[in-house]
Amino acid sequence: MIPEAGLAALWLAASLSVLGLLLSALHVRGTIDADRPVRGLAVVQGLLCLFAFVMLLIVFARTDLSVALVAENSHSAKPFIYKVAGAWGNHEGSMLLWVTVLGLSGAALAVFSRQLPSRTLIAALGAQAALALGFHAFLLFASNPFARLDPAPIEGRGLNPLLQDPGLAFHPPTLYLGYVGLSVAFSLAVGAMLAGDVDRQLARAMRPWVLGAWIFLTLGITAGSYWAYYELGWGGWWFWDPVENASLMPWLAATALLHSVAVLGARNALKAWTMMLAVIAFSMSMVGTFLVRSGILTSVHAFAVDPTRGAFILALLGIYVTAAFGIFAVRAANLREGAPFEPVSREAGIVVNNLLLTVILGIVFIGTLYPLIAEALTGEKLSVGAPYFNSVAGPLAILLGVLLAVGPLLSWRQERRPIARKLAIPALFAATALVIALLAMPQASLLAKAGLALAAGLLPATIIPLIGRNPLRTPLTIWGMAIAHLGAAVSIGGMAADTAFTTEKLTAVAPGDTVDVGPWLVKFESVSPVAGPNWTAVEAELRASRGGGVHILKPQSRYFTDPPTETNEAAIQTLLSGQLYTVLGKSDAEGRYQLRLWWKPLVTLIWFGGLLIALGGLLALLGHARRSWRRRVFR
Template structure:
């Protein structure tokens, strides 16, 4: 009965979404306030109904109701309770239900917190949001129904894909979807502005918090996915340029450009047309990522194996929304005001420079991701585009951008002083030079690129904090007054500094592990030892351990240095009998910001020894720590009293004066 209630709620939510997609827009055209208000009611109602449907699917999984096809294919009575819950979105149908739940959630947030938006703009935004919701609800109900029944009901389920039975994959998809789907709000605002034919600085002020919120979640989602792949798959890498990884990275790059472009539009009423286009392209790339993951055109550990019918349906959604949005943009762009002018050397100019390189970087990733697919369709030839291509195209594009990052906050609006900004960056330049000389001396001049990478990272780290110290004026006013001035700075200033600092931290981790990683691949029997990076790893024993729904072959290693034991590492191979699959659980010992990483391979033919892969990864945790700095920086900016979710609320006094 609960399953039927969930199915009925999902169908009913489609009806509500259809009303929401039409009535508010009709009301906006006619100036009918009551019709426009239906958008608020419908958006809230759709979220509640989809929430009921999602809760029903969770209940079916928790109670192991194998009469539901989705539960039968992705669960098992022996599966731990945590993964019974998180397994709801560990498959195509359940993850799509989570997708539309988050989509409806963002729509309801606009309905509830958009009280200060102009009535027509709010009505149009909610209607556009409902168009997207309607399309994906139709997709779920027609091709991916999570409530489909089996008769007769099986006694046992087929279990969840073993590599998804991990806490990292429990957290990664919701964060990623909050980012993906969150950009739909910027898209809806852009389409609503094009429909109205009017866009101004207030529009940017309304749209920027939503974009920032989505960007924060997408940053954390990508980071969590990277770390999961690093420790769960046993391959020792943190990024593979996998097409599905790229599918989430592209909207992140475009979203970063959108944030900076919206800032220029808000502050100087410039880049209006470009900001609208970026809002469309960012969500379009999110839709493209959804298509790549669910169409069956890719083979990836991240992708869902689906039938071509679903791929065609999503492709149709992709064409309608992206094509329709770009056609509308082409028709309306010429009628929109271009915005204010500014000197090339200014903060606006720096942000345009930022946008130029970010969009170019996005284009290189897009070409590298889609080219093999297009070539296969046109010629039938299969090729792969991997790390060498992206390193040679993406890297050189990002270097000038990263070098320019510290200059941006130090330049004035409309017209800046490049020489003055450079003078304030002397300390950052000194740090970069010291890092360059230090690495060259440490490596004997054999790793020039690594030295320049470290120099760029330290340039970013020191340069990102320069603006805060310059505005606090410690040297001119003294530490006490400077500290008071520092505390009084807007939260957005701290947010910018933290986000840029996080980029430097991540770059430092990337350069370090790429340049100084060590690897040993050897065959070891219990009692054998291997040396790596000044540590001695001793294979103590191997034993069989039962799990709730798997059997584990666990190896225990001792880490020693100078004769003393520092730590013990356990790594295992897990066999899941229901799925007949084996997974690798890597063993990791974290020392400072570095890690010793151990992974078990295949046993020897005589079963007396086993292949062991050992890595020493210096400063690798900085890669993910840096992303946390970025997200915290975004949260600081979002918490700025001048940047609210929606337009600033007028004070009661001002409202009273306006009414007299």
């Protein structure tokens, strides 16, 4: 009865979304006063979605093979953590997680955003109910997670071994919290445009949702990048895979929206920009959902193979985005901007920032979707990979980084002091790093050298806004901005260092052989069979030495039976100066094993910087929460 209870909860939640949509429409038109009923319906709908998802977790934890989704994606011998994580390691379960986060977001909006005018809040809840209704319909009619099997199989097929990793328990949920969190910003924008209340009060209500979504997207992308880096055994941290781009595009839009909503809150300006970016950000989340869930991509991330599901999601995307941009087109002319600002000002810097982010988003969007569209029209497969993205988006990203250093040093409305004096120290750091890079690394790409120079200049630029302030009295929002920008500098430095300094060695070795890579000597000591809870493997023992220090690494070549899959488990030695990355391949007729080695100086800065960016966002979120609490208590 557990699956039936979950399915019944979904049907009831869908019914409540219809009722909530109707009541909110009547409230906005002024026909009835439905403020309390609409908010109550949003809360109950969110709880019903949560109940349905808990039911799915239970059937996966029990390995209930009478449920088709469990039989196709689980196995009795699978470790318990992966049984539970398998609930969202598939198409139907991941979409139920999406709907659950969507429902809970609507419930939280109903409970915590009462400072908004009633008409705006109820219109936003109506937009959220419309989103929920579409995805409820998708689950119930195209992707039922609780469908039964009769008779039940004796054993399940198991989960994709590449997804049997602790990263799976963290990466997808955080991304979904980011994706669906942007739905609230979307709904608030739609509600405010319908009610005609685009002002500072809206910005205060919207900013925590944008910040929260942006934090989770940052964490999800960072975790996903590191998961792919160590789990797939290819030694890279970003491949410009379409599914990677599916998470990057909402993050770019959310970053622009975060800066725009800050201007709306502080200066009552950039109203049209903020409304447009709120629509674009959630649209990019929908595009990402379409890419991953449509079946048009073949990827470890992509679950659906049924094109009808893709058509359903594409229809939802078309309906929601067309309706939102239609409302924007009608209402944008009525959006009155706040106080004007000069070309050299913080507002102007944020406008340029948003333009650059939007252009980069467009580049990634075209590079991701064009091959798919071309294949659909001509049948010819095209490949748009790293060379395109690096050469086209890379220089714009460098310009964006320069603006990241300049923007926080500008004043609101008009910069009255010479900006060159403020930038003297960052410029000196950047120039020094660039000269060193040009002289010491002639073989490195110009983009890598520019990245190192940019990171060097960003480091002091992030500290300058804190100079002269009392650390204990400095607002958390200022600390958050500084730490997030510092994280960007650290990540850029790690990316540039990895590109400029990485050395690689691919060779065939037998026990006793020694290989050098960078400053390391790696001896292939032995190879032996090992077994895990649901896999067997061939494991090599490597003795890596450098400057008197010795480290033992044990890369594996694993074989899973359910489903039959071979994987490479990289062994990585992490030091402050970088990572030694080792991968064991297949053996040949002579008993030698393929061994792939990388020495990656400072590569860990990439993910450490990502964590700093998320930490900065969290501090800013806490600062806004404290300011909001004080405003309510002391008003």
